[in-house]
Amino acid sequence: MKHLIPVMIPVLFIIAGCFNPESAGHQGKKDSSSPAEPVKITYTITVTLPHDTSYFTEGLEYYDGKLWESSGGNMTESPYPSVIGVVNTKTGKNDPHAVLDRRKYFAEGITFFNNKMYWLTLDNGLGFVYDATTFKQLKSFKLPSLEKKGWGLTHDAHHLIMSDGTDRLYFLHPDSLNLVKYIKVSDHNGPINNLNELEFINGYVYANQWLTTWILVIDPATGIVKAKIDLEELQKEADQKTAERRELNGIAYNPATDRLMITGKKWPMMYEITLNSWFREP
Numbered sequence: 001m002k003h004l005i006p007v008m009i010p011v012l013f014i015i016a017g018c019f020n021p022e023s024a025g026h027q028g029k030k031d032s033s034s035p036a037e038p039v040k041i042t043y044t045i046t047v048t049l050p051h052d053t054s055y056f057t058e059g060l061e062y063y064d065g066k067l068w069e070s071s072g073g074n075m076t077e078s079p080y081p082s083v084i085g086v087v088n089t090k091t092g093k094n095d096p097h098a099v100l101d102r103r104k105y106f107a108e109g110i111t112f113f114n115n116k117m118y119w120l121t122l123d124n125g126l127g128f129v130y131d132a133t134t135f136k137q138l139k140s141f142k143l144p145s146l147e148k149k150g151w152g153l154t155h156d157a158h159h160l161i162m163s164d165g166t167d168r169l170y171f172l173h174p175d176s177l178n179l180v181k182y183i184k185v186s187d188h189n190g191p192i193n194n195l196n197e198l199e200f201i202n203g204y205v206y207a208n209q210w211l212t213t214w215i216l217v218i219d220p221a222t223g224i225v226k227a228k229i230d231l232e233e234l235q236k237e238a239d240q241k242t243a244e245r246r247e248l249n250g251i252a253y254n255p256a257t258d259r260l261m262i263t264g265k266k267w268p269m270m271y272e273i274t275l276n277s278w279f280r281e282p
Contacts, residue, residue, distance in 0.1 A: 037188045039227040041217070043260075043273045050092030051263050051270045053242075054081070059110035059119075059153065059197060060250035060261065063132070067252060067261060069094060070110045072122060073102050082107035084119065092270070097135045100128075109153030109197060111160065113174050118160060120150025127153075127177070141177035144170050152198035152207065156220065161205060163195040169205065169223070183223035185216070192216065192225060199251040199260075202278060208249050215251060217279050227279040231262060238267045 059070030067087040071094075082102040085094030098119070100107050106122035116138070117130040125148035129138045143150050145164035152163040159171040159180055171180045185192045185207075194210035204226065205218040213235045217227035231248055239245050250263040250270075263270040 035186065035188045035224045038217070038225045039279060041227050041229045041279060042276045043229060043231075044276060046259060046272045046274050049089050049270045049272065051267050052087075052092045052094055053266050053268050055094060056246075056265045057197075057250045057263055057267070058108045058151075058265075059084070060252040060263065061110055061112060061154075061199070062252050062254050062261075063112040063117075065256070067254075068097075068110065068112070069250070070107050070119065072106045072108055084110055084117070087270075089270070098130055098137070108150045109162070111153045111155050113155045113160065116174070118153060118155075118174075120153050120162065122149055122151075125149070129177075144172065144179035144182075151210075152196050154198040154200040154205065156200050161198060161200065161220070163198055163207065165194055165196065165210065167191040167193045167195065169195065169198075169207075169218070169220070183220065185218055185223045185225065187216075187225040197249050197251055199253050201253045204279065206251050206253075208247075208251060210247060210249070213248055226281075229275070234262060234271055235264070238264055238269065241268050242266065 055069055055071040056073055057069060058072040061068050068084060069087050070084045071081055073082050082100040082105055083096045084098050085096040087094055105124055108120040108122050110119050112132055115132050117132045119128045125143050127141050127143055127150055131138060147164045147166060149164045151165045154161050160174050162170045167185050168182050169185060170182045173180055185195060196208040196210040199206045205220050207216045207218060209216055213230055213232040215229040216225045219226050235248050246265040248264040252261040259272050259274050261270055261272050
C-alpha cells in the first residue's frame with residue numbers, strides 16, 4: 001500500500017480539479033446558441049365590433065378589401081355551420097359564399113392566394129381549392145400533416161403555410177399542393193405545440209397558440225418564436241360575456257390600416273388592434 005500513495009495523490013488532485021466550484025458554476029448555464037426569450041409586444045384596442053356568435057371561428061383573413069371568416073361545425077359535437085363568408089363589420093353577420101357538408105367536414109383555416117381560396121378540414125385529411133371570384137370548387141387535395149389534420153392556413157409570396165395543432169408548420173406549393181418543406185417551432189424553452197390560426201405579416205408567421213392567450217411571431221426560416229402578444233384581457237372580456245369559455249382564434253391583417261382584427265370561437269366581439277411596435281430583427 002505504501003507504493004500506491006504517491007500515485008494516488010496526483011489522481012486526487014485531478015479529481016478535485018474536475019469538481020472545483022468555478023468549473024461547476026458553468027455547467028448550469030444555457031448554451032449560447034439557445035434562442036433568446038421572445039420579445040413581448042403590447043397593443044392598443046382601436047375599436048370593438050360585433051361578432052356573429054354562431055361562428056366557431058377557424059379562419060380569418062382580409063382579401064379584396066373584405067374581411068372573410070371560416071366557421072367549423074358538424075352535426076354532433078359542434079352544431080355550427082361549416083361555412084366561409086364575408087363579415088359585415090357593422091353587424092357582425094356573415095354573407096356565406098361557400099358551404100361544406102357538415103355531416104362530412106369540419107371547416108378549418110382559409111387563405112386567398114393567386115385568385116384562389118384554399119380551405120382546410122379538420123379530420124378528413126383533405127383541403128379544398130375554390131375559384132376566389134365564383135367560389136366554384138376546383139379540386140381537393142391531401143394534407144401533408146402527420147396527424148392528417150388541418151388547423152390554420154396562410155401564405156407567403158411562394159407557398160401556402162399550414163398548421164395541424166402540433167409544433168410543425170408545413171409549406172405547400174400552391175399549384176401542385178405538394179409538400180415543399182416543414183419547420184418545427186420552438187422558443188427558448190423548447191418546442192411549441194398547438195399552433196392554430198395563422199397570418200403572414202411583414203415576413204413573419206403570426207400564430208394563435210390554442211388554449212392560450214398568446215399570438216406567437218415566428219421566423220419562417222428557422223421556426224424560432226421571436227415575439228409574443230398576450231391577449232389575456234380580450235379573453236377575459238369574452239369570458240364575461242359568454243356562458244361557455246371559448247378560445248381566442250382569429251388573426252386578420254388589414255394592410256390598408258396596418259392593424260389586426262382579432263376574435264375567438266363564438267365570441268360576441270371582434271377587436272381591431274394596433275400593435276405598439278412591429279417586430280423587426282435588430
